[in-house]
Amino acid sequence: MSNELPFVNMRIRTRVCSGGVAACLVTVLTATTASAAPVRGAPGVGDPYYPGDGNGGYDVTHYDIRLTYQPETDRLSGTTTILATSTAELSSFNLDFALDVESVRVNNRPARVERDPADPTEVVVVPEEVVGKGEPMTVVVRYADTPSEVAVDGVTAWKLTETGALAVDEPHIAEWWFPSSDHPTDKATYDVSVEVPDDVVALSNGVLAGTSKQRVGWTRWNWRSVEPQATYLTFLAVGDYDVRYSTTPSGLPSVTAYETTLGDSRAAAEASIERTPEVVEFLEGLFGPYPFEAQGGVVSTGLDFALENQTRPVYDAGFFSRGSNLSVVVHENAHQWFGDSVSLGRWSDIWLNEGFASYAEFLWSExxxxxxxxxxxxYLYESIPADDEFWQVLPGDPGADNQFHSAVYDRGALAVHALRTTVGDEVFFELLRTWLDERRGGHGTVEEFIALAEKLSGKQLDEVFDTWLFTKGKPKVGPSGAEVRAAVAEPESYREIAFTHEQLAKRQ
Incomplete structure (x- = not known):
């Protein structure tokens, strides 16, 4: 959000005196500068589901997170340095953070810290000197707390496991371990450095820049992410893991890790996660080049979901309780394109993440x-009765309470398939690659995706999107797949398309 300074009002005044026109006709240029007082950065970016997410008045470019964590006591302490650029003349600005703050410095000067009583995750920072518009900001936050004891709106997103802890969740997790502008539209690069006891490891995104020791019994793990990354996709996993380091056929570093408490699911987990490079290669053929610097995956306990953390998804062990599960690996790695590289512009645009990741599972099955x-x-279409609440949730705008409802995933995938059968394969895959290429490292909205689809297809597509994304109720049952393909040339025929997908038992 930008707060523009008022314009400078220029007025010309003419004054006549005795002594001749040439000498005495004086044109005086005066300037009245309507210089407003510095503004307070907005406490949110105005997301319709989470108005307090993100912050106005500045854009973050980099987070340097340097922490120490003791699993035995769940004590987390350290410093996060935020590099940002102001977008307004700031007398104060906000950070999204729930832990106890010890001190804040802005451009090397101590700053005053206040908590917004209406929202405990809003930390108001008042710098000693006003930050000018367009100026670089270096914000250093020191803090210490016990994350598992911190609840926001009755929820604690920090998760303790048998051997450590996980900072993994959606839509919010940063508040429990680093201060930020917590919205997917404000991406940044990251250095994450975490010191932990020698008997556990600390895993995060990107490339392992190395480990180091500064004192007996402790090891520091240093991770670097060099592509723009959303806050909720930045993760930390501390615990007893078996870690594997390798290089993919395409030359990227790969890190996979398995918590030592997986039990009988360990082999099935490995049989799935170790095929990640194969899955990524398949997805590259559909979506274009893999957008990041590393690959991998982490399998842990204590989640009950999987999450597409950038470069390194984290999976709950339960996904592998019945054997290998490539569907979830496909789903989370499809998010590396849909959701990670191109993020949602608002949380109401969640279909752009989940509908396409779910549809990637269809494509893998083929x-x-x-x-x-x-x-x-x-199969899926016919297995869900018309009176099921599934058909009452709108994937195009499900509401904050239904963001992760199965309809967002599966009816969302049906919407993608409806689009494919309406425009044909050539236009469909061109659309996906164009969307991902043009917005790489950025974000987009459902409306912007629809506009691109109509531009590339040359068709008016309101009806197909309205039916599958924005209209309650089960669309009419249609013909077989062969009949659908024969009807693609008729734009109105999409209403007769039936779709299906086998749901994952647990996913996010």
Whole structure:
């Protein structure tokens, strides 16, 4: 959010005196500068679901997070340095953070810290000197707390495990371990450095820049992410993990890790996660080049979901309780394009993340000969009764309470398939690659995606999107996949398309 300074009002005044026109006609240029007082940066970016998320008045470019964590006591302490640029003349600004703050410095000067009584995650920072518009800001925050004891709106997103802790969740997790502008539209690069006892490891995003020791019994793990990354996709996993380091066929570093408490699920987890480079190679053929500097995955306990943390998804062990599960690996790695590289512009745009990641599972199924998208779609469509609440949730704007409802995933995937059958494969895959290429490292909205789809297809697509994304109720049952493909040339025929997908037992 930008707060523009008022314009400078220029007036010309003419004064006549005795002594001749040439000598005495004086044109006086006066300037009245309507210089407003510095502003307080807004406490949020105005997201319709989470108005307090993110902060106005500045844009973050980099986070340097340097921490020490003791699993035995769940004590987290350290410093986060934020590099940002002001977008207004600031007398104060906000950070999104729930832990106890010891001190804040802005451009090397101590700053005053206040808590917003209406929202405990809003930390108001009042610098000693006003920050000019367009100026660089270096904000250093020192803090210490016990994250598992901190609740926001009755929720504690920090998760303790048998061997350590996880900072993994959506839509919010940063508040429990680093101060930030917590919205997907304000991406940054990251250095994450965490010191932990020698008997556990600290895992995060990107490339392992190295480990070091400064005192007996402790090891510091240093991770670097060089591509723009959203706050909720930045994670920390501390615990007893077996870690593997390798290089993918494309030359990228890969880090996979398995918590030592996985039990009988360990082999199935490895049989799934170690195929990540194969999955990524398949997805590159659909979506274009992989957008990041590293790959991998972490399997842990204590989540009950999987999350597409940038470069390194984290999976709950339960996904592998019945054997290998490539579907969830496909889903979370498809998010590296849809959700991570191109993030949602508002949390109401969640379909742009989950609908396409779920549809990638359809495409993988076709790839490995386990059913076409039409076959899978018909099965799901027919398995959900018309009176099921599933059909009352709108994937295009599900509401904050239903962001992760199964309809967002599965009806969302049906919407993607409806689009594919309406515009044809050539336009469909061109659309996906164009969307991802043009917005790489940025974000987008559902409306912007629809506009691009109409531009590339040359078709008016309101009806197909309205039916599958924004209209309650079960769309009419349609013909077989073969009949659908024969009807693609008729734009109105999308209402007769039936789709299907086998749901994951647990996912996010």
């Amino acid at each position: 790839h490995v000969g386990e059913g076409t998208a039409d076959e899978l779609a018909r």
